[in-house]
Amino acid sequence: MDAATEQTKAELNGGLILAAIKAAGVEFVLSVPDIVTSAGLLRPIARDSALRLIRVCKEDECIGIASGLSYYDKRALILIQYTGFLDSLNAIRAVAVEYKQPICMMVGLLGHEPERAPTQSGRFGVRIIEPILDAMGIAHDLIREDADVAKIKPAIDKAYAQSAPVALLIGRRPRPSQ
Amino acid sequence: MTGAAPMMKRDECFRVLARHVTDEIVIASYSSAVDWNELGARVRNYFSVGAMGLASSHGLGLALGRPTQRVLVLDGDGSLLMNLGSLVTIAAAAPKNLVHFVCQNGTYEANGSHPIPNPEVDFAGMARAAGYAQTHDFSDLAAFTQQIGHVLTQDGPVFATLRVERSAPLTYDYPTLYAAEKRKALKAALAS
Numbered sequence: 059m060d061a062a063t064e065q066t067k068a069e070l071n072g073g074l075i076l077a078a079i080k081a082a083g084v085e086f087v088l089s090v091p092d093i094v095t096s097a098g099l100l101r102p103i104a105r106d107s108a109l110r111l112i113r114v115c116k117e118d119e120c121i122g123i124a125s126g127l128s129y130y131d132k133r134a135l136i137l138i139q140y141t142g143f144l145d146s147l148n149a150i151r152a153v154a155v156e157y158k159q160p161i162c163m164m165v166g167l168l169g170h171e172p173e174r175a176p177t178q179s180g181r182f183g184v185r186i187i188e189p190i191l192d193a194m195g196i197a198h199d200l201i202r203e204d205a206d207v208a209k210i211k212p213a214i215d216k217a218y219a220q221s222a223p224v225a226l227l228i229g230r231r232p233r234p235s236q
Numbered sequence: 237m238t239g240a241a242p243m244m245k246r247d248e249c250f251r252v253l254a255r256h257v258t259d260e261i262v263i264a265s266y267s268s269a270v271d272w273n274e275l276g277a278r279v280r281n282y283f284s285v286g287a288m289g290l291a292s293s294h295g296l297g298l299a300l301g302r303p304t305q306r307v308l309v310l311d312g313d314g315s316l317l318m319n320l321g322s323l324v325t326i327a328a329a330a331p332k333n334l335v336h337f338v339c340q341n342g343t344y345e346a347n348g349s350h351p352i353p354n355p356e357v358d359f360a361g362m363a364r365a366a367g368y369a370q371t372h373d374f375s376d377l378a379a380f381t382q383q384i385g386h387v388l389t390q391d392g393p394v395f396a397t398l399r400v401e402r403s404a405p406l407t408y409d410y411p412t413l414y415a416a417e418k419r420k421a422l423k424a425a426l427a428s
Contacts, residue, residue: 086300110300112296112300112325112329113325113328114293114321114322114325115321115322115324115325116319116321118287118289118290118293118319119290119293119296119319119321119322119325120293121286121287121290121293122285122286122290122291122292122293122294122295122296122297123293123294123296123297123300124297125286125294125297126293126294126295126296126297126298126299126300126301127297127298127300127301128297129297129298129301129422129423129426130301130302130426130427131427132300132301134297148287149286149287149290151287152286152287153284153285153286153287153290156286157284157286157414157416157419158416
């Protein structure tokens with residue numbers, strides 16, 4: 059089996075991601091729906107009484123809300139699409155980077171081909187995400203198969219320990235748990 | 237209450253408001269931050285909103301994080317126009333401990349006093365339509381003085397428009413307003 063075929067068979071279980079989010083101590087999820095994470099992640103979160111879902115109208119609101127919550131050490135995860143990330147760059151620049159706030163973003167890469175690196179995507183918007191994060195000095199991890207889920211809790215823990223932003227890039231549609 | 241003349245002065249409104257403020261977190265942006273800060277340093281002042289329009293969103297986070305902590309937002313009209321969706325988000329989240337003021341002078345005062353697209357826009361009406369629990373619209377200082385104590389004790393989210401004149405030119409000392417030490421002090425105060 060070649061690498062491409064192996065990658066095609068890879069899966070991403072939304073239930074595992076949800077468990078990792080909760081294990082990281084996240085209490086609030088702030089979100090504008092993203093079709094990448096809609097079925098496998100956002101719907102289960104909406105049903106989960108252990109998490110408070112705040113549905114926002116526009117993604118940059120999440121940056122302010124998460125910052126406000128952080129003053130009480132309340133952990134929040136921002137669940138958005140990469141288009142919303144791009145739309146929120148000024149808020150991220152100021153609050154997350156310049157003010158060094160623990161802003162944790164889970165960003166769906168709509169249209170991304172999971173077998174490729176995001177920087178090699180056929181989608182311009184996807185290709186530029188990691189370079190933008192690098193230019194802003196924001197740590198990021200790619201989550202595109204179950205083995206990557208182990209990166210989530212340490213990334214969130216580190217963001218809050220160091221009061222710094224992090225982006226978790228969702229490179230494949232998470233499968234809803236049965 | 238309507239927005240008919242006479243208008244108020246923002247700094248006068250804030251002096252009245254300050255007489256009622258004890259341990260509330262006060263979030264203020266741009267010109268409101270300058271005027272509020274003039275009234276004296278408070279650890280529970282929060283000016284680091286970062287991007288124009290985000291004051292109300294920071295306020296929502298600070299209100300949700302500790303429902304027993306009262307949070308006041310002193311927004312500007314140009315700022316709120318950049319984050320009108322936050323009215324709907326706040327109304328849906330329904331924090332009882334959040335009071336959201338907007339100082340409406342019809343201008344982007346910190347950016348050259350150019351007019352906002354519609355200086356007569358009805359913010360209190362929009363907040364009411366969005367679902368805020370209580371809304372108010374003040375243009376008379378005597379009425380504001382008489383009612384502010386009641387406004388601050390209502391279950392939120394509460395919204396109040398303060399129809400104010402353009403102020404004299406202000407000095408915007410952003411490095412001081414946004415100093416990292418202020419954020420650290422606030423966090424320490426809220427932890428204690």
